[in-house]
Amino acid sequence: MEVPPGAQPGDLLGRWTTVRTACIDITALNPPPSPEEVFAYFQRLPLPQLTTSHAPPGRGLAGLPVVFWTDAPITQTFTVDVRGYAVVIVAEAQRYTWRTGDPAAPTLTTTVPGGAYPEQxxxxxYRSGTYTASLTVTWGATFTVDGSAPADVPGTTTTDGPPVTFDVVEAAAVLTNPYD
Known part of the structure; x- marks a missing residue:
């Protein structure tokens, strides 16, 4: 049968003829989402942009370390509908790349979010000056489809947290008279 011009998918082109009446397994027509398909969804999830905390707050002191960490949640769970399948994606922060703002040591990478002293x-x-530090988090994930066994999402995605600017100052020695 020839398709008339302007016909859209799903338009009726002729009369229906009943060939047989039966139950047909249409699973092959709508297979479960592939890992690559889930990865495409994973890349678009609203993962958090983790904030950079640092100590000492406000100003650092040249010659003493500035400590970096993040307190934000490092695991996020999302449920998405992929062609009628309930896909649960569990994203987990895998790598933390700290941009120090110092050209002498531009990045530091860890696998943990760190913590304030003494869990840093x-x-x-730093030397004295003004610096802007930030954090990029690399996320990996696992997924399940309609309650199946978990599988790894093939690939990672990243989020960039907001930058934080701080000063590092030199300590000045001051002589005092202990008898005053």
Missing amino acids: ATEHL
Whole structure:
């Protein structure tokens, strides 16, 4: 049968003829989402932009380390509908890349979010000046389809947190008279 000009998918082109009446398995017509398809969804998820915390707050002291960490949640769970399948994606922060703002040591990479002193995992010694530090988080994930066994999402995605600017100052020695 020839398709008339202007016909759209789903338009009726002729009369229906019943060939047989039966139940047909249409699973092959709508297979479960592939890992690559889930990865495409994973890349578009609203993953958090983790904030950079640092100590000491406000100003650092030249020659003493500035400690970096993030307190934000490092695991996020999302449920998405992919062609009628309930896909649960569990994203987890895998790598933290700290941009120090110091040309002498531009990045520091860890696999943990760190913490304030004494649980620090990332620290940097600065000279006096003004610096802008930021954090890029690399996320990996696993997924399930309609309650299946978990599988790895093939690939990672990243988020960039907001930058934080701080000053590092030199300590000045001051002589005092202990008898005053």
